[in-house]
Amino acid sequence: MSSMLFKLITIVDEHFTQKDNMYVGVTDNRIDYVGAEYKAGYEREYDGVRKCLIPGFVNAHAHSPMALLRGYAENMALSDWLFKKIFPFESTLTEEDVYYSMLLSFAEMISFGCVSTTDMYYMGDAMASAVLESGVKSNISLSATVGNAEALKKEYEEMFEKYKDANGRLKIEVSVHAPYTSTPEIVRDFSEIAVKYGCNLHIHLSETLQENIDCKAKYGCTPTEYFEKNGAFRVPTTAAHCVYLEDGDIEILKQYNVTVATCPTSNLKLASGVCDVQKLLDSGVNVAIGTDSVASNNNLDMFGEMKLFALLPKGIQKDPTLVTPAQCLYAATRAGALSQGRADCGAIVVGNRADLAVVDLDKPHLTPVHDVLNTLVYSAIGSDVALTMADGKILYENGEFYTIDVEKVKHYARKRIKKA
Amino acid sequence: MSSMLFKLITIVDEHFTQKDNMYVGVTDNRIDYVGAEYKAGYEREYDGVRKCLIPGFVNAHAHSPMALLRGYAENMALSDWLFKKIFPFESTLTEEDVYYSMLLSFAEMISFGCVSTTDMYYMGDAMASAVLESGVKSNISLSATVGNAEALKKEYEEMFEKYKDANGRLKIEVSVHAPYTSTPEIVRDFSEIAVKYGCNLHIHLSETLQENIDCKAKYGCTPTEYFEKNGAFRVPTTAAHCVYLEDGDIEILKQYNVTVATCPTSNLKLASGVCDVQKLLDSGVNVAIGTDSVASNNNLDMFGEMKLFALLPKGIQKDPTLVTPAQCLYAATRAGALSQGRADCGAIVVGNRADLAVVDLDKPHLTPVHDVLNTLVYSAIGSDVALTMADGKILYENGEFYTIDVEKVKHYARKRIKKA
Numbered sequence: 001m002s003s004m005l006f007k008l009i010t011i012v013d014e015h016f017t018q019k020d021n022m023y024v025g026v027t028d029n030r031i032d033y034v035g036a037e038y039k040a041g042y043e044r045e046y047d048g049v050r051k052c053l054i055p056g057f058v059n060a061h062a063h064s065p066m067a068l069l070r071g072y073a074e075n076m077a078l079s080d081w082l083f084k085k086i087f088p089f090e091s092t093l094t095e096e097d098v099y100y101s102m103l104l105s106f107a108e109m110i111s112f113g114c115v116s117t118t119d120m121y122y123m124g125d126a127m128a129s130a131v132l133e134s135g136v137k138s139n140i141s142l143s144a145t146v147g148n149a150e151a152l153k154k155e156y157e158e159m160f161e162k163y164k165d166a167n168g169r170l171k172i173e174v175s176v177h178a179p180y181t182s183t184p185e186i187v188r189d190f191s192e193i194a195v196k197y198g199c200n201l202h203i204h205l206s207e208t209l210q211e212n213i214d215c216k217a218k219y220g221c222t223p224t225e226y227f228e229k230n231g232a233f234r235v236p237t238t239a240a241h242c243v244y245l246e247d248g249d250i251e252i253l254k255q256y257n258v259t260v261a262t263c264p265t266s267n268l269k270l271a272s273g274v275c276d277v278q279k280l281l282d283s284g285v286n287v288a289i290g291t292d293s294v295a296s297n298n299n300l301d302m303f304g305e306m307k308l309f310a311l312l313p314k315g316i317q318k319d320p321t322l323v324t325p326a327q328c329l330y331a332a333t334r335a336g337a338l339s340q341g342r343a344d345c346g347a348i349v350v351g352n353r354a355d356l357a358v359v360d361l362d363k364p365h366l367t368p369v370h371d372v373l374n375t376l377v378y379s380a381i382g383s384d385v386a387l388t389m390a391d392g393k394i395l396y397e398n399g400e401f402y403t404i405d406v407e408k409v410k411h412y413a414r415k416r417i418k419k420a
Numbered sequence: 421m422s423s424m425l426f427k428l429i430t431i432v433d434e435h436f437t438q439k440d441n442m443y444v445g446v447t448d449n450r451i452d453y454v455g456a457e458y459k460a461g462y463e464r465e466y467d468g469v470r471k472c473l474i475p476g477f478v479n480a481h482a483h484s485p486m487a488l489l490r491g492y493a494e495n496m497a498l499s500d501w502l503f504k505k506i507f508p509f510e511s512t513l514t515e516e517d518v519y520y521s522m523l524l525s526f527a528e529m530i531s532f533g534c535v536s537t538t539d540m541y542y543m544g545d546a547m548a549s550a551v552l553e554s555g556v557k558s559n560i561s562l563s564a565t566v567g568n569a570e571a572l573k574k575e576y577e578e579m580f581e582k583y584k585d586a587n588g589r590l591k592i593e594v595s596v597h598a599p600y601t602s603t604p605e606i607v608r609d610f611s612e613i614a615v616k617y618g619c620n621l622h623i624h625l626s627e628t629l630q631e632n633i634d635c636k637a638k639y640g641c642t643p644t645e646y647f648e649k650n651g652a653f654r655v656p657t658t659a660a661h662c663v664y665l666e667d668g669d670i671e672i673l674k675q676y677n678v679t680v681a682t683c684p685t686s687n688l689k690l691a692s693g694v695c696d697v698q699k700l701l702d703s704g705v706n707v708a709i710g711t712d713s714v715a716s717n718n719n720l721d722m723f724g725e726m727k728l729f730a731l732l733p734k735g736i737q738k739d740p741t742l743v744t745p746a747q748c749l750y751a752a753t754r755a756g757a758l759s760q761g762r763a764d765c766g767a768i769v770v771g772n773r774a775d776l777a778v779v780d781l782d783k784p785h786l787t788p789v790h791d792v793l794n795t796l797v798y799s800a801i802g803s804d805v806a807l808t809m810a811d812g813k814i815l816y817e818n819g820e821f822y823t824i825d826v827e828k829v830k831h832y833a834r835k836r837i838k839k840a
Contacts, residue, residue, distance in 0.1 A: 268732065364525075
């Protein structure tokens with residue numbers, strides 16, 4: 001059993017407000033003390049002066065196995081990008097590639113304060129191995145499409161059996177890729193699988209206007225209605241993107257408590273548009289933040305994502321009061337943890353899992369601090385993270401990676417793309 | 421005379437394309453060698469493996485003396501933000517505050533690879549001292565408004581006299597704040613001053629829709645026409661923001677070779693809107709990039725600004741092919757240098773000033789590199805800068821500041837805001 005006390009540190013507390021000069025104790029995998037007084041008895045004491053302790057970020061929509069495609073294809077029309085570059089490259093990926101790419105993504109994420117991902121891809125065993133080794137939390141899913149549905153049904157059965165006793169950091173989810181790559185039968189079948197195993201569902205939803213137009217033409221309903229009427233939302237669902245929701249869609253998402261994982265960078269970069277997150281927040285929908293893959297971002301820095309989450313509604317809707325720093329931090333942490341079914345994560349409160357990141361405020365670009373939430377959302381960048389901890393275990397501190405052989409992983413990636 | 425050879429380094433060359441395994445020599449303040457072969461005789465040799473050498477960034481629209489207002493007021497309507505928070509705080513600023521704030525901003529900028537700013541504020545001596553001490557380049561101007569025009573005329577005369585023999589890193593410019601804070605007479609008078617001293621002009625232009633509406637109502641013309649017909653563009657001019665240009669405006673800017681310094685983060689954050697940079701680029705206007713102040717950003721990271729410069733046109737105009745990485749890097753470096761009247765800066769070419777930044781690519785979030793321009797624009801963040809050099813002098817390397825006492829400057833800022 002290990003234990004650690006963060007001393008005299010500024011924290012973003014469970015109400016997402018700033019508290020200065022606090023003490024936060026961690027024993028084994030839980031937070032067991034939050035208070036204004038020193039408490040003795042911890043193995044390690046951490047000097048928190050000019051540092052800020054936040055809940056570790058939850059990346060609510062990721063494709064971590066795509067790390068090798070970072071910056072591979074840029075400034076191309078979507079169809080060329082997909083069919084001439086992304087799909088051909090992806091068709092060459094092996095289990096080993098997926099495993100190392102996942103580790104590379106996780107290395108980046110933990111160096112930037114992220115502790116957990118909701119991750120959709122293929123080759124579940126390779127993904128699971130990377131999760132279990134890295135110390136990161138991840139809800140992983142395999143993405144059902146017209147092309148792979150039958151094979152995936154079998155793979156899912158094996159996955160649920162194989163990982164049913166796995167460390168709780170790893171959770172298996174079911175994924176249906178999108179309306180335009182599925183059939184109603186696929187949605188029904190995979191929703192049944194999710195119900196059967198009591199797991200979450202992860203989907204792409206209304207990412208582009210064309211998706212909505214095509215769905216209406218083919219099925220006479222919006223993508224949200226398509227999923228709903230085929231039984232998808234009976235299990236907790238994370239819906240990525242949601243750029244083109246109609247009013248009725250928002251009511252459905254709210255009714256079923258579907259989480260919207262907005263991906264502001266990716267939606268701009270692929271020219272999809274801008275998700276109206278203020279409207280979703282006002283409607284009471286759980287809004288989390290995702291990076292999408294590095295092929296359309298091209299990094300996994302949740303600070304950058306938070307800043308864009310805060311800026312876009314202001315600039316697009318011409319109202320500087322929209323989306324507060326507290327709403328940004330909540331979306332990047334607690335909202336994502338809730339979407340993953342991890343109710344004891346994503347907030348600094350006694351009894352919760354010790355999923356934490358320390359931000360070093362002692363830098364020119366973070367000086368002075370008038371209000372630490374403003375500083376975190378508008379001024380900080382990924383590299384300001386000094387320490388990242390998941391389930392009480394330090395994964396990263398001051399440039400050192402404790403669970404990932406980062407030199408080996410970078411070497412693999414460099415060597416691999418030379419053969420691409 | 422000092423000299424240095426960057427060895428086996430990837431560079432962004434004068435055509436803003438990638439060249440690998442290059443050698444770049446610097447002697448005294450100039451680049452004196454760029455080639456694929458090793459060249460002997462330099463005092464220091466720098467290992468460039470897994471590093472990239474770029475022209476140092478030019479921040480084409482800054483208010484560096486506002487560092488103390490970083491994160492001071494957020495999510496407020498513009499009038500409340502200005503009149504209840506920003507202006508009252510600014511009215512308390514002393515010469516000492518301006519000096520230390522400028523140094524704090526410069527510390528941040530050089531740690532993020534920026535070598536030069538076009539900087540508009542007040543208290544020119546304090547600004548000039550910070551420029552001369554820090555080793556940074558800056559075109560500084562004092563911002564003429566209805567309230568200060570007469571006093572500024574006198575101050576400008578003294579400034580031009582006092583700094584006429586200053587190190588070329590410091591240039592004095594004239595500034596007229598904006599149409600809504602000036603009169604035609606002020607524009608005429610200060611344009612005359614600029615013509616008299618042969619210096620540049622720096623203005624805010626069409627930042628908000630309301631500015632355009634009010635200008636038309638009051639003067640019967642657009643803000644661009646207002647400046648043009650009062651003689652502003654006879655000298656090289658940098659016009660910040662330009663969110664609401666009309667077609668005729670673009671022709672005027674092109675005709676006079678006015679530089680547009682777009683500030684994408686600030687324009688979103690203050691709910692002004694989005695500058696159509698693709699249209700300006702297509703029209704042949706010189707487009708540079710600025711951060712604006714940290715009161716509306718809230719950092720001075722030109723990587724973040726480049727990424728937004730690249731992303732917004734794609735997402736807003738629904739075309740992923742808009743604004744290439746080369747256009748981003750050019751706008752963030754060479755275009756700014758040209759706007760400053762520094763034709764021998766902002767590009768890696770023999771004979772140019774040695775204004776350079778080294779980006780360390782050996783990080784998880786920058787691995788792998790398929791195309792270094794994609795990596796720089798879409799994946800890199802400010803802290804990836806390992807070394808920043810202006811006029812051949814190293815200002816920053818691996819966390820060390822060689823010209824600024826950064827601990828003293830941060831301490832000043834922290835102490836000062838406690839009294840605010």
